[in-house]
Amino acid sequence: MVALFIILVLSPLAGLCLDLLYDFLSGTLDLSVLTFFSPRRLWLLFASIGLAATVAGSGILVGVLVVSLLWRIAKKGLVIVLLTVLALAAIPPYIHALTWSSLLGYLTGFLPGLTMTGWGISYWVELMALIPLATLLVWIAFASVDPALVEAGRVFRPDMDAFLHIHLPLAAPALGASFGFLFLLCCSDYSIPSLFGADVYALEIFAQFSASGSSALAFLYALPLMVVMIAVIIASRSGIRTLAQTPDWLSDRKGTAPLFPWPFILLQVLACGVVLFQILVLVSGLLLTTGTMSTLTRSVEMAQGELVYSLLVAAGVVIVSLPLALAAAHELKQPGLRGGISWGLVLLPLAMPASLTGIGLILFWNTPGMAVIYPDLLMPVLAGVARFAPFAAIILFVQLRFIDPVLFDAAAVFSRSLLKTWVRVRLPLYVPGLLVAAGILAALTLAELGATLVVAPPGYGTITLRIYNYLHYGSAGEVAGLCLMITILCLIVGVCTVVAVTWLYRDGREKRPEGDPVHDRS
Amino acid sequence: MNRNTRVTIFAGLLILVLLVTGLLVTFPAVPADIPKKTVVVYTSVDQIYSEPVFHDFENETGIRVLAVYDVEATKTTGLVNRLIAEKNRPRADVFWSGEFGQTILLKNESVLTAYSSPSAADIPPQFLDEDDYWTGFGGRARVFIVNTDRLTPDQYPESIYDLLSARYAGNTVGIAYPMFGTTATHAAALYSYLGTDEARGFFTNISNREVRVVDGNSVVRDLVVDGQLAFGLTDTDDACGAVEKGAHVAIIVPDQGEGRMGTLVIPNTVALIAGAPHPDEAKAFIDYVLDKKTEDAMVNSGWIQIPSRDVPTKTACMNITGIKAMNISYQEVYTGIPATQKDLIEIFIR
Structure with missing residues (x-):
C-alpha cells in the first residue's frame, strides 16, 4: 500500500524528471535560457513568498479568533459552521475573486479613490478566498489539543492566560501545519493576483511554460518556488510531529464559558464579522448573479454530465486516497531515517504546480512501457490523488497520534478475526480523521482545474472546467448557478455524513460510563 | 440494533458505495445507441460554440465526437502542452484552435501530419499552410x-x-x-x-x-x-x-x-494529428468543419465574425464590411x- 501511494503521488515528478533527463541527454534542453536569479525573478520570488506568508498568517490569525469564539458553542452549531466553510472551500478561489471584483467595481461608484489593483487588494481577496479553508484548518488545530489540559490551566489562571499559555502553544504545531498548507495554496495561485494586477512567481512559471512549450524547462523554472515550498513543508512537518494527543475531535467542549478581556472579545467579534462578510459577499453575489431559479436549473441541466463526472472523480479520489494515505500515515509515524524519508516522499509532491502535475502524469503513464495500462478515464482521479493524497496522509497521521496504540494491541490479543478487528476497533477509531480527510479531499478535487484540464479523458469534463468555459463566454448567471449547486451538494453530502456518524455512534455516547477518566476528560 | 451491528452495516454500505463508484468512474454509463466510430478532438474553441458543431457532425455522420476543451485560465499551457506530451503515443485525432500560433508550434514540434481537405478548395490561400499541415478558416x-x-x-x-x-x-x-x-x-x-x-x-x-x-x-x-x-x-x-x-x-x-x-484578424485553424488513432474519422471531421455551411453556422452562433468566404449569414453585432486587416504573414508572426x-x-x- 505504501509503495502504491508513493508511485501514485510521485509519478508526475518521475515523469518530469525523466523528460528533463531525456531532453538533457538528447541535447534539446537549452540551459542557457535559465537565469534563476535575475533581479526581476528574485523580486517576483520574494514578493510571492511575502504575499503567501502574509495571507497564510492573516488567515491563521482570523481563524484563531473565530474558532476561539465558536469553541464552546453547541456541537450542532459547530457542525453547521464547519459544513458551511467546507462547502465554500469547494468553490474555485477565482470565483471568490470575481465576486469581490464585482463588489469593488460597484463600490468605486461611491468611493472614486478606491484602488482596484495592487498588492493590497490582491492580499485581501486572496485572504477572503482562503478564509473558509483557514477556519476549517484552525478548527482542526484546536481540536488537536486535549481539552483536559486547558481546563486544568483554567483552574489556576485567568482564561486569557490559559488560552495564551496553554491552548495556543499546544495548538501551535497544528497551526504551523495549517499555515504551511495555506502558504502552499497561495504560493501556487496566480489567478487572483493577476486579476488585480499583482505579478507573482507562479505566473512567471506559466509564462515561461507558454513561451517555451517545454515542460522540462518549466519544471526547472518552477524549482526555486518548489524549494521554498518544500522548506515551508519541512518546517510544518516538525510541527505536526510534536502534536499533543487528544481522544476525540468532535466531542462537546463542556465547562463554563471562558471570560476574555473585552479587547480580545472585540477582536473575536471583528474576525467573525470578516468571515460572515465573506460568506455574505460570496453567497449573495452568487444568488444575485444567478438571478432566477430557471437560470439555476438551466445551468445544472446543461452541465449534468460534468456534475456527475466531477462527483465520481471526487469520490474516486477519496476512495483511492484514503486507504493509501492511511498506510502512508503509519509510515510517517516511524522514527529516525525511515520516518524522515517517508515525510520527504509524502511532502515532495505538494510543491508541484498543478499543470506540471498533469503533464508529468501524461509523461509517466504515456511512456512505451506504461502505455498499455494507460488509465484514460481514471487520469483525473490519479491527478487528484497525486495532488491531494499527501494532505490526507498528514491529516490521518495527526489522527493516528490521537489513538492510544494499546487499543490496537488489545484488539490484536482478544479479537477473533482480522475483519472484526478492523470493523469494530480500527475503523471506528480512524473515522474522525477519515471524515475530515475525505471532506477536504472532495472539496479540493471539486475545485481543481490545472491538472484535470491536462488529463481529462476525451468526452468527459469536470464541473470546474465547465465553470471556466462559461466564464470565458461571460455567462455569469450560469457560473453562479453551478457554484451554488456545488455548495448545495457539498452541504448535502456533509449533512448525510454527519447524520450517518451520529447514528453510528449513538449508544456509544449514551452509555458512556460515569467517572470514566478517559471519557470524562472533556 | 447494537453498535457493532450498525458499524457492520455502515462498513458494508461503504464498501458497496466504493465498488459502485469505482465501477462508474471506470465504466461510465454509455447510451446503447452510441455509434462505434469515434473521433477525438482537442479544441481551444469555447465549449459553448464548439459543442453544437460536434452535435451536428454526429447527427450528420454517425461518428461520435469525444472532445477535450481548453480554458482561458490555464494560459495556453493546457491542450498544446498536452499534445506535445502525448506526441509519442497520440490520443487525439484532430486539433481545432481558435487561432494559428499554437497550431504552427505543433507543426514545428512534429505533432501534426499533412492533410489537404477537399472542403478547403474555396478558402483563400493566405489561410492555408503551404505544406497542408493545417488549414485556416473564418475567425x-x-x-x-x-x-x-x-x-x-x-x-x-x-x-x-x-x-x-x-x-x-x-x-x-x-x-x-x-x-x-x-x-x-x-x-x-x-x-x-x-x-x-x-x-x-x-x-x-x-x-x-x-x-x-x-x-x-x-x-x-x-x-x-x-x-x-x-x-x-x-x-x-x-x-x-x-x-x-x-x-x-x-x-x-x-x-x-x-x-x-x-x-x-485571427483565423481558426484545424489540423490532423500525426499517428491519430482514428485517421478516417478525423479527416471526415476536418472536412465537415472546413465546409462553407459549417462556417456559416459558426457565424450564426457568434464564434466567427470575420468569415473566410462569402457566407449567407452576416455578423449582427458589428459592421465588418471593409475591415482592414494587418498585412502580416502568419508564419512570420509565429516565428516571432x-x-x-x-x-x-x-x-x-x-
Whole structure:
C-alpha cells in the first residue's frame, strides 16, 4: 500500500524528471535560457513568498479568533459552521475573486479613490478566498489539543492566560501545519493576483511554460518556488510531529464559558464579522448573479454530465486516497531515517504546480512501457490523488497520534478475526480523521482545474472546467448557478455524513460510563 | 440494533458505495445507441460554440465526437502542452484552435501530419499552410470594447496608440497579458509589423503608464461591461457576446483609417494529428468543419465574425464590411512569438 501511494503521488515528478533527463541527454534542453536569479525573478520570488506568508498568517490569525469564539458553542452549531466553510472551500478561489471584483467595481461608484489593483487588494481577496479553508484548518488545530489540559490551566489562571499559555502553544504545531498548507495554496495561485494586477512567481512559471512549450524547462523554472515550498513543508512537518494527543475531535467542549478581556472579545467579534462578510459577499453575489431559479436549473441541466463526472472523480479520489494515505500515515509515524524519508516522499509532491502535475502524469503513464495500462478515464482521479493524497496522509497521521496504540494491541490479543478487528476497533477509531480527510479531499478535487484540464479523458469534463468555459463566454448567471449547486451538494453530502456518524455512534455516547477518566476528560 | 451491528452495516454500505463508484468512474454509463466510430478532438474553441458543431457532425455522420476543451485560465499551457506530451503515443485525432500560433508550434514540434481537405478548395490561400499541415478558416479580429456610459462617441479610441493617449488615465483602459492567447499573437504581429524596437517601446509605455493588464480577454470585456474600465482591447467574440447580452458597450475596430496598419484578424485553424488513432474519422471531421455551411453556422452562433468566404449569414453585432486587416504573414508572426513572449515577460511580469 505504501509503495502504491508513493508511485501514485510521485509519478508526475518521475515523469518530469525523466523528460528533463531525456531532453538533457538528447541535447534539446537549452540551459542557457535559465537565469534563476535575475533581479526581476528574485523580486517576483520574494514578493510571492511575502504575499503567501502574509495571507497564510492573516488567515491563521482570523481563524484563531473565530474558532476561539465558536469553541464552546453547541456541537450542532459547530457542525453547521464547519459544513458551511467546507462547502465554500469547494468553490474555485477565482470565483471568490470575481465576486469581490464585482463588489469593488460597484463600490468605486461611491468611493472614486478606491484602488482596484495592487498588492493590497490582491492580499485581501486572496485572504477572503482562503478564509473558509483557514477556519476549517484552525478548527482542526484546536481540536488537536486535549481539552483536559486547558481546563486544568483554567483552574489556576485567568482564561486569557490559559488560552495564551496553554491552548495556543499546544495548538501551535497544528497551526504551523495549517499555515504551511495555506502558504502552499497561495504560493501556487496566480489567478487572483493577476486579476488585480499583482505579478507573482507562479505566473512567471506559466509564462515561461507558454513561451517555451517545454515542460522540462518549466519544471526547472518552477524549482526555486518548489524549494521554498518544500522548506515551508519541512518546517510544518516538525510541527505536526510534536502534536499533543487528544481522544476525540468532535466531542462537546463542556465547562463554563471562558471570560476574555473585552479587547480580545472585540477582536473575536471583528474576525467573525470578516468571515460572515465573506460568506455574505460570496453567497449573495452568487444568488444575485444567478438571478432566477430557471437560470439555476438551466445551468445544472446543461452541465449534468460534468456534475456527475466531477462527483465520481471526487469520490474516486477519496476512495483511492484514503486507504493509501492511511498506510502512508503509519509510515510517517516511524522514527529516525525511515520516518524522515517517508515525510520527504509524502511532502515532495505538494510543491508541484498543478499543470506540471498533469503533464508529468501524461509523461509517466504515456511512456512505451506504461502505455498499455494507460488509465484514460481514471487520469483525473490519479491527478487528484497525486495532488491531494499527501494532505490526507498528514491529516490521518495527526489522527493516528490521537489513538492510544494499546487499543490496537488489545484488539490484536482478544479479537477473533482480522475483519472484526478492523470493523469494530480500527475503523471506528480512524473515522474522525477519515471524515475530515475525505471532506477536504472532495472539496479540493471539486475545485481543481490545472491538472484535470491536462488529463481529462476525451468526452468527459469536470464541473470546474465547465465553470471556466462559461466564464470565458461571460455567462455569469450560469457560473453562479453551478457554484451554488456545488455548495448545495457539498452541504448535502456533509449533512448525510454527519447524520450517518451520529447514528453510528449513538449508544456509544449514551452509555458512556460515569467517572470514566478517559471519557470524562472533556 | 447494537453498535457493532450498525458499524457492520455502515462498513458494508461503504464498501458497496466504493465498488459502485469505482465501477462508474471506470465504466461510465454509455447510451446503447452510441455509434462505434469515434473521433477525438482537442479544441481551444469555447465549449459553448464548439459543442453544437460536434452535435451536428454526429447527427450528420454517425461518428461520435469525444472532445477535450481548453480554458482561458490555464494560459495556453493546457491542450498544446498536452499534445506535445502525448506526441509519442497520440490520443487525439484532430486539433481545432481558435487561432494559428499554437497550431504552427505543433507543426514545428512534429505533432501534426499533412492533410489537404477537399472542403478547403474555396478558402483563400493566405489561410492555408503551404505544406497542408493545417488549414485556416473564418475567425475573429482584435477590437476595442468601449463602455458607452463612460465615453461619448467623440471620445472613442481609434487606434491601439490610444492605449498610450493622455486622454485616458492608464487605469481606465485595459488589455490582457500579452504573453498569452490571442493577445500574445497580436503582440507578435505588432513586433513583426512595427519592428522590435518600436513594438517594445509601445508595450513598455503601456506598462509604465499602468494600463490595467488582466488575466484574459474575457476579463477585459467584463471590466468594461462593469464600467471599471472605459475601454479595452479584446477579441470580437468576447465583445460581440457583451453586445448581444445588451451591455452598454460599443465595438470599435482600431487603425482603420487611410495609412493605418489595420487590425489583426485571427483565423481558426484545424489540423490532423500525426499517428491519430482514428485517421478516417478525423479527416471526415476536418472536412465537415472546413465546409462553407459549417462556417456559416459558426457565424450564426457568434464564434466567427470575420468569415473566410462569402457566407449567407452576416455578423449582427458589428459592421465588418471593409475591415482592414494587418498585412502580416502568419508564419512570420509565429516565428516571432517565442522572442516576443520572452521580451514581454520581462516588461510585464515584475
